[in-house]
Amino acid sequence: MKLLVVLVLAVFTGCNANLVWQNPPKHQVDMVKDAFWDYVARATMTAEDSLKQIRRSELGRDVKEMKQKMEQSLEEFQTSMIPLTQNFQTQLKQKTQEIQQNLAPYGEELKDKLDTDVQNLKKQLAALWESFTQLTQ
Secondary structure, eight states: OHHHHHHHHHHHHHHHHHHHTTSOOOOHHHHHHHHHHHHHHHHHHHHHHHHHHHHHSHHHHHHHHHHHHHHHHHHHHHHHHHHHHHHHHHHHHHHHHHHHHHHHHHHHHHHHHHHHHHHHHHHHHHHHHHHHHHHHO
C-alpha cells in the first residue's frame, strides 16, 4: 500500500512537473510589467468607483450646482463684456482716424520736402555721371 501511494505520488508529481514546465518561466521584467499593469487597472477601477460615489454624494451634487452657477456667471460676464468691447473698438477706430487726420499735413509736408531732395539728388547724380563719362573717354 505504501508502495502504491509512493508510486501514485511519483506519477502525479511527475505529471504536475511536466505540466508546470510546459510553459517557459517568465522573466522578472515581464513579471514586474504584469504587476504594474495589474496595479494600474486596479487603481483605475478604484478611482472610477470613488468618482461615482462622489457624484452620488451631497458634495458631488453641491459641486454640480456650483459648476452650473459658475457657467451662468461666465455667460453673464461675457454678455456684459460684448457691449464694452464694441464700445472700445469704436473709440479705438475714432482715435485712429483723428491721429491720421492730425498727422496728414505733416506727411504731405514731408513728402514735398523729400520730392525736392530727390530731384536735387537726381540732378547731382546726372552731373556726376556726365563728368565721369567725359573723363573715361
